[in-house]
Amino acid sequence: MAPYIHPLIENGITQGSDSFSGGKLHCHCASNQVEITLNSNVAHNHACGCSKCWKPSGSLFSIVGVVPRDAVSVTANASKLRIVDKEATIQRNACKDCGVHLFGRIEKDHPFKGLDFVHVELSDKKGWQEPQFAGFVSSIIEQGSHPKEMDEVRARFKAVGLQTYDVLSPVLMDLISTFTAQKAGIRFANL
Numbered sequence: 763m764a765p766y767i768h769p770l771i772e773n774g775i776t777q778g779s780d781s782f783s784g785g786k787l788h789c790h791c792a793s794n795q796v797e798i799t800l801n802s803n804v805a806h807n808h809a810c811g812c813s814k815c816w817k818p819s820g821s822l823f824s825i826v827g828v829v830p831r832d833a834v835s836v837t838a839n840a841s842k843l844r845i846v847d848k849e850a851t852i853q854r855n856a857c858k859d860c861g862v863h864l865f866g867r868i869e870k871d872h873p874f875k876g877l878d879f880v881h882v883e884l885s886d887k888k889g890w891q892e893p894q895f896a897g898f899v900s901s902i903i904e905q906g907s908h909p910k911e912m913d914e915v916r917a918r919f920k921a922v923g924l925q926t927y928d929v930l931s932p933v934l935m936d937l938i939s940t941f942t943a944q945k946a947g948i949r950f951a952n953l
């Protein structure tokens with residue numbers, strides 16, 4: 763059986779709009795949905811195969827992007843949110859009833875602090891940035907995907923025009939290493 767990556771990929775990638783300025787995300791509860799409002803489009807939207815990012819049922823990957831945390835507000839049923847793992851770098855706020863992750867936030871010193879991680883399929887609007895690449899691809903093996911299926915998974919991404927990486931894209935890896943270098947006292951001119 764062909765690997766099922768994620769609805770935003772399997773239903774055909776919809777290109778985002780440059781003028782799109784955000785919308786509301788809802789959890790999967792039938793009533794009293796948790797709602798968050800984003801006053802921004804996402805950036806660095808990508809498929810993530812890691813075990814910690816929320817995936818819709820039947821999908822091998824999560825699709826996750828970032829927004830400035832100032833652009834995120836919880837606008838309904840905040841009392842249903844709980845942090846999945848308080849020790850994790852990304853504190854993923856999930857609905858305690860349906861399990862959907864609404865937003866992930868970084869509180870510790872980190873290159874991506876200030877950005878919240880969100881899943882745009884929780885919105886019914888169009889215009890969100892389309893997925894740009896796939897990261898943490900090999901991590902799906904840790905959740906039970908057979909190692910021999912990996913060629914097929916990577917080929918599926920390639921077929922829809924997305925590069926695959928086993929950590930993050932070069933742009934994001936460079937951002938992380940730049941932050942680490944600066945922490946160690948290295949100064950770069952003209953960044």
Ligand SMILES: N[C@@H](CCC(=O)N[C@@H](CS)C(=O)NCC(=O)O)C(=O)O
Nearest residue numbers: 811812813814815850851852901904
């Ligand atoms: N192979 C590990 C990778 C986990 C991982 O490092 N995830 C990345 C991508 S979301 C991360 O930045 N995690 C930080 C965190 O979860 O707090 C897994 O699948 O659990």
Ligand SMILES: [Zn+2]
Nearest residue numbers: 789791857860
């Ligand atoms: Zn819910």
Ligand SMILES: [Zn+2]
Nearest residue numbers: 810812814815
């Ligand atoms: Zn992840």
